[in-house]
Amino acid sequence: MSWRDGGVSRRARWLTADHRPPPTSVHVVGDDLTADRACRLAADGAGLLWRGDFHNACTLLDAMARRIDRAGGRHRPLPPAAEFHRQRQHRAHRARLLGCLLVELGAGHVLDLRRAPDVTAACREVFGPSDGTALLALRELIGARSAHEWRRRGIPVPALGARIHPHHGVFAPTRTDYVELVAQAPLGPVRAAFDVGTGTGVLAALLLRRGADTVVATDVEPRAVACARENLHRLGFADRSTVLQRNLFPPGRADLVVCNPPWMPGTPTSPLEAGIYDRRGTTLAAFVRAVPDHLTQPGEAWLVVSDLPELLGLRDPGALPALVAAAGLAVRDRVTAPSSVRHLPDDDPLTPLRRRETIALWRLGR
Ligand SMILES: C[S@@+](CC[C@H](N)C(=O)[O-])C[C@H]1O[C@@H](n2cnc3c(N)ncnc32)[C@H](O)[C@@H]1O
Incomplete structure (x- = not known):
């Protein structure tokens, strides 16, 4: 300039x-x-x-x-x-x-x-x-x-019993709702797991803490990749985890594929927003369509999805079930938790709808 x-x-x-x-x-x-x-x-x-x-x-x-x-x-x-x-x-x-x-x-x-x-x-x-x-x-x-x-102090993640240190522009686990869902879903023996869109690496760390032998985590954002590597290293999981910069899946198949994708249909305008907004819902759709090719038999995919887009009229309530069915996936279970977001402004006309938001963990299998 x-x-x-x-x-x-x-x-x-x-x-x-x-x-x-x-x-x-x-x-x-x-x-x-x-x-x-x-x-x-x-x-x-x-x-x-x-x-x-x-x-x-x-x-x-x-x-x-x-x-x-x-x-x-x-x-x-x-x-x-x-x-x-x-x-x-x-x-x-x-x-x-x-x-x-x-x-x-x-x-x-x-x-x-x-x-x-x-x-x-x-x-x-x-x-x-x-x-x-x-x-x-x-x-x-x-x-x-x-x-x-934030990066220096870290954020306490009770379900992990540890702090996660977010980097600038990386989606931080300030919400407890989805982390608790992943912490409580029934987990059998898992040799290999994938965490697609890992952000800070919080869900990868949770799976490792819960007993998965290894996790391969991916993210499209280089800052998220660096951040997840640092967190997994700090938590002592360096030798059981790999973090790759990838669009969606790493190569190969896993017994468990976890994904908390950007959940609001919309165009991201910054790297941080790439964790929140999904252009025309293409990431969610691409994940569901391709996940069967990345699962072992009888592997399972855990998809974390908010219903806020449906509540706001941004996504048809039948769209996700239709995507799941079209991918040949069966819904083995669907557990929900109310949103853990507490501070919503009273003068915002969308607040009553936001207060009704629930987060769901879809357990999908072939
Ligand atoms: C809602 S955040 C979730 C982050 C972390 N898994 C968590 O649960 O806190 C979504 C993450 O997906 C990443 N992401 C978005 N599109 C992606 C894609 N096509 N492939 C891989 N990662 C993607 C974003 O950069 C962001 O880190």
Whole structure:
């Protein structure tokens, strides 16, 4: 990126872990910038390069977020599916505008602003080694710092009796519902298991803890692959697990194939969203169609699926049973758990439906 700063021409690399495009122009701004003006400039696509106090920048970002939410807040009631799409569009619009507030990192990922924290370790983890001066969205920098803390401290997973350390942009097991389902499903002797879409490796670790001899885990996201490897290693499962970057299945067959795929039909807009949104439901469909070819006889597939898409009208209630039947699979059992998501905003029209969400573990066999 290039811009003028106090009459001097400047250049820097654009840094993003969320695949965000750089703003079209850069304006140098400071502590006197109001949230109203910042939102107006951001709406024109300008990047606002912050030179003031770090904490003031964070306060400005919060004030901008409140304005954007207020502006998008009032609208006529919509059917659930349309409301869901409206909310996603609003979040994308909000992320675009908030992503316009930029900071400059010097060599070594040093943030040279008044009252700036040390961001070097967090940035190294998320963006890799520093390659000289770089501009990035303050919002991404804040995200990198909280991801760094999560990764350092880890998340307790009671069903595993251990902590899982998520990496930035990797789907983290903050929900207990699906992990408990996998922890409690009846498990016979398993020589080889697959964990398709492993994320942090939490389900692979759970299967190993429950007695599977070996697990081969896959994920399409390189960060998830690195994260799962690290977690499995830390938990002492390095010699019984393999993690591969793959679309869906590893080679061969397994006695048990577990998969908690992205569960909401929709287009992912970041690596993290690739854990949540499944473009036109193609990953779920591809998994169900192909899983019989990856099972031993009498192997079993455990598919974790939320019914939120059905509740919101995003998926036909008959679609998944039809996919299962078309793949020649029989449903050996289907156990459900209520959603463990607790903090849902009262003023969101989708909250009553979200409160009814259940997670199911489908035990499928040939
Ligand atoms: C809902 S997350 C589940 C992560 C982890 N298994 C868990 O239960 O916490 C879905 C994961 O599937 C991965 N994924 C999405 N599409 C995939 C594909 N075609 N092949 C392999 N992994 C995929 C995502 O990157 C993400 O890590």
